[in-house]
Amino acid sequence: MLINVPESVVADALRGMAAAHPELTVDVGNRVVLRRDAPMAGKVGLVSGGGSGHEPLHAGFVGPGMLAAACAGEVFTSPVPDQMVRAAAAVDSGAGVLFVVKNYTGDVLNFEMAAELAEDEGVQVAKVLVDDDVAVTDSLYTAGRRGTGGTLFVEKIAGAAAEEGAPLERVEAVARRVNERSRSFGVALSACSTPTKGSPTFELPHGELELGIGIHGEPGRERRAMMTSREIADFAVDAVLEDLRPSGPVLALVNGMGATPLLELYGFNAEVQRVLAERRIPVARTLVGNYVTSLDMAGCSVTLCEVDEELLRLWDAPVQTPALRWGR
């Protein structure tokens, strides 16, 4: 691993990020990355965060048109409430703050505590839970669907609404709408290694894969013999469509888990587009890359988000962050 010691991985990364991105404010001590111009007068501030190891999520999405702040936890560990409280205070211009929270017990509890504390300090806080992963059934017998690739759609689109000056309830409603219309399914071709453990989090023999994985190195729902890119696309897209059943055009995120080469990911995208065409789902926009990752895991996920005109317009709106950048 390209590290010094496991204990300093997150702080080291934030220092490196500060050096590479003078356009951001990086509070290394508190592990908060902020827009340099925060608080933005009259605008809602989007605050997200989560365990580290999913880069560029979330800090790579801080900037005009997307997040106002991101809080970095230890690897695969939700940040602590103090971080979100600090971030909320820093980005609140009086228009309030939206917490974008991936649905994991740790994130939910820590963000909840933070919301309470921030409100005690006079910040108006709304929260949206992202739970797009169809590999987990949302029932009494689970902690609910996980937040994965859909987070990117929520943060980009709600971020655009905030940038336009929409009030908190509206930004929250947009975020909720995006989450409700987003579904993901992920596949691992290898496990990942966390700095602390130093070895793969599970054993995946060569020639097998895990279907229905999350983004924390946990095994999936099912192990199978290796499938082709074509077969994986069929499986993943159909798993998503079974739950989403879009009646209009979709945004497609073809996401790499970290170690899958872009060459393979683009090839996989060709298969994803093929299935979508076969299922007669029009694709409005496609994003291919390593955006919501799981350290050095090989694999991919597919996220679809059904969009109406407003959501598409907000998706296309300018964004200026380290990892997503277009328009202006």
Add this chain to the structure above:
Amino acid sequence: MLINVPESVVADALRGMAAAHPELTVDVGNRVVLRRDAPMAGKVGLVSGGGSGHEPLHAGFVGPGMLAAACAGEVFTSPVPDQMVRAAAAVDSGAGVLFVVKNYTGDVLNFEMAAELAEDEGVQVAKVLVDDDVAVTDSLYTAGRRGTGGTLFVEKIAGAAAEEGAPLERVEAVARRVNERSRSFGVALSACSTPTKGSPTFELPHGELELGIGIHGEPGRERRAMMTSREIADFAVDAVLEDLRPSGPVLALVNGMGATPLLELYGFNAEVQRVLAERRIPVARTLVGNYVTSLDMAGCSVTLCEVDEELLRLWDAPVQTPALRWGR
């Protein structure tokens, strides 16, 4: 591996790229990716290319302000002359074409043949060889220094000069200047697996690393016991500085080889910046990410490019490509 069959990997990726990037023209049959607006009246066209497996290099750098066209060879195999001839013909507006060629025997020979053929067809062709890798001594006893991370600097900066409307000799001179002032050094923490071979190209036991690697999965000059991020930064930066000895500010590219998580890469950047500060080298701009990769290899490379005011201005100039995007 996330593929169908090894034989279709490159074509599949190009189809996937076409779907994700409607702003580009992708000629899948001839494996050429082009700016949609090529030929750009009165402007020099930059044409590059090389073996696949280094994505986003080169096709991810096609667009306004950078390459006019990229030719994709098989994995780690230079493209064939026909591709470059076709690309040159497509982007030449009469102002001529600059071939940006990484210094590998295969690339050099194929681009040379292409230049001859294109000139037979009436296209004015200039060539710049990129050979920035200090791990290889440039002597009679080697094929010369390899082209690695410096390619990004050459393509970006010469691309900006072309975009400004500079004539061919000037664009060529700028490209040459960037190459002369760029040096790289790379380190592998794991080997990579090519689709054809299907297994790692060399054995690298856990707990060891290879110093002085290139971008084709070949072993480096030396194997050592695992080093910390700090030690690797010292070693790599000093290897570069021994050859470059900059008297002014530098651009720094802290590049991932493909499978190294961004989290680790940013942490490594913190160490690179520390060494540079210790050596009193001012850093004008820093770019961190997986840009010049070697499939799923874990590892990193450091490229420094000494810049004057003109080169820095051209670096900062707007660029609109899938992988690099800023300004406007």
Add this chain to the structure above:
Amino acid sequence: MPEPTAPDSAGSPGSSDTSGASSDASSGTFDAAFFVRWLTIAAASVDREADRLTELDSAIGDADHGANLKRGFAAVTAVLEKEPPPTPGAVLVTAGSRLISTVGGASGPLYGTLLRRTGKDLGDEPAVSRARFAEALEAGVSAVSRLGGAQAGDKTMLDALVPAAAALGESFTAAREAAERGALATVPLRARKGRASYLGERSVGHQDPGATSSALLMAALAEAAE
């Protein structure tokens, strides 16, 4: 056993160790120093067992439970050493707050809430009886259950905490043993809460890391009382 048996532990499986030669019998009440000692022993134990906890979390979670608690308990001992709070309640509230501020993940707010709620329940009494502590711990455990929406049987820390709190009325040793049994009993369970629930049937056959760390905490408590 000279001390009264807590009524709600009557039906719980009896401790196999009936020697009762711990400080339980003699001390009667427990002051702030005792609670600091407990948490200090717990921190050492978590530090020692961190790799095992992470290994367990690696099987059905995300391989961070050991590192999480190690970081949190190190912070707890640091603050308790620097400014030892005056009462049992203050010790637990301070420790719980510290866990919340340093652990993150699911276990941070849950263990933090456990200690904070237990501590609040103890109020500002300078020393408390084991029975009083047992009562407060039950309140803390209930708070954990409410916060995370889990019950005993869901394959979480509650599988160790619920029986341990109940057995604490009987003795520290009984609490330790109940927690250990509870942790072991998570092996055949299918997880319904936390990350392990994502695995469905595949969570069966693995011991829950949080229940295991809860057993460590109860063992530390018994050791502090020896």
Add this chain to the structure above:
Amino acid sequence: MPEPTAPDSAGSPGSSDTSGASSDASSGTFDAAFFVRWLTIAAASVDREADRLTELDSAIGDADHGANLKRGFAAVTAVLEKEPPPTPGAVLVTAGSRLISTVGGASGPLYGTLLRRTGKDLGDEPAVSRARFAEALEAGVSAVSRLGGAQAGDKTMLDALVPAAAALGESFTAAREAAERGALATVPLRARKGRASYLGERSVGHQDPGATSSALLMAALAEAAE
């Protein structure tokens, strides 16, 4: 051996196989069909040995030599089958052009140039003697050396091609054997050209993939002549 010995092969190590029972002796001249047969056998051999070539290239290169030649020679046989050229020279020029257009890498232009230059040297004669072919092959090999800037001893295909071309004056068998010896002799060499040169001393102890494929081509030639 009824045919004249090429003067420049006089000093080359003699073939151990002196039976000479190949079609060398009988045929006298070789027409376009012979050259098509050669390349067809070569294509089959490259296809069969592709994994081994890639394996060798994996040790000191980039693990693509087998796939490269397999792709190129498949394209060569396809074009030769579809429109068989009329003369030996045309066969080789066509095949060389096809390699250049389909292989890429270092070996594409080099092998392509080898065949094209050899073919051009043969002109439009409808059939050529082995001696004439040997002469043309030497011209082709020189062109490879000029194009890539390498010499025999640099651990490249030239280590097989140079002695093979020289020995072809003697017999097809001698050429095959010289190429095989040349390929084997690359093992202890330190590479000075191509990717293997990046490894410096670490290239020692491995057989050069290009020299190995050149030996396959010469073996195919000897087989075609049998």
